[in-house]
Amino acid sequence: MTHPTRNETTVRELIRQELPDLVRDDGKIRNLVIDVGRERFADRDRTEGRIEQILDELRRDREWNDRKWEEQHAADKREREEQRVADRQEWKANSRKWEEQWAQDKQEREEQRAEDRREWEAHIQDNKRLSETVARLERTFGAIGARWGLDTERSFRETLSGILEKSFGVAVVNVNEFDEEGTVFGHPEQVELDVVIYSCTLILIEIKSSFSKADIYIFERKVRFYERRHGRKAQRRIAISPMIDPRAREAGKQLGMELYADSADVPTQ
Numbered sequence: 001m002t003h004p005t006r007n008e009t010t011v012r013e014l015i016r017q018e019l020p021d022l023v024r025d026d027g028k029i030r031n032l033v034i035d036v037g038r039e040r041f042a043d044r045d046r047t048e049g050r051i052e053q054i055l056d057e058l059r060r061d062r063e064w065n066d067r068k069w070e071e072q073h074a075a076d077k078r079e080r081e082e083q084r085v086a087d088r089q090e091w092k093a094n095s096r097k098w099e100e101q102w103a104q105d106k107q108e109r110e111e112q113r114a115e116d117r118r119e120w121e122a123h124i125q126d127n128k129r130l131s132e133t134v135a136r137l138e139r140t141f142g143a144i145g146a147r148w149g150l151d152t153e154r155s156f157r158e159t160l161s162g163i164l165e166k167s168f169g170v171a172v173v174n175v176n177e178f179d180e181e182g183t184v185f186g187h188p189e190q191v192e193l194d195v196v197i198y199s200c201t202l203i204l205i206e207i208k209s210s211f212s213k214a215d216i217y218i219f220e221r222k223v224r225f226y227e228r229r230h231g232r233k234a235q236r237r238i239a240i241s242p243m244i245d246p247r248a249r250e251a252g253k254q255l256g257m258e259l260y261a262d263s264a265d266v267p268t269q
Helices: 006-025 027-038 044-168 213-230 246-254
Strands: 171-179 189-198 201-207 236-240 258-260
Touching: 006 027, 171 213, 189 213, 201 213, 213 236, 213 246, 246 258
Parallel strands: 201 236, 236 258
Antiparallel strands: 171 189, 189 201
């Protein structure tokens, strides 16, 4: 690069100082400067045109973005509305299912309550009949005990048999069989037992005015005698007496018997 001479430097400095005034006051010089600068700098018209072009592009981009945003907003709105419609329809469908299920459950509950009520009423009637039966038994037992003394057991058995067969449809059989081997009393003797058949259940009953410990063991031997003779196992063994010796009660429990002081205490099942 060639360095300017001293004279050239002086001329350049002079141009810098005087050029602004010359450009402002002299039109030819001003046009000359403009022509020289046009090669490197755009003129005002071109600059303003370019700016307008840029602004137009920015405006078009903004308008395009606005349209896209509005389209997306409309699409989102439609999607939300469709989802709300779908949710509403699903809710209505579920509501119908819930209502149908609730109505079905209500009907089943009402039917179950009606069935329970019928069973309860039937149970009350059964208890009523049983209470009446027990009351008649108590009256009969008291009357028999007061009038016939030693004949109480036989009379009570007959009364019990009649009431049970009439009221509950069970078979009551008084068994009086001869024990040739003497397994019950230690010598050949007649063996008497009350046998009740209730819903295929075999019940052996011994009714006495009093029970001692020895009476309990005799009743047990009677049961074994009957089971061997008839080939059936007794499901229940019941001893009924208003007077049961404590030692007899203990022996009966050890043998698995049911001991009751009153016929009203005997459960039907």
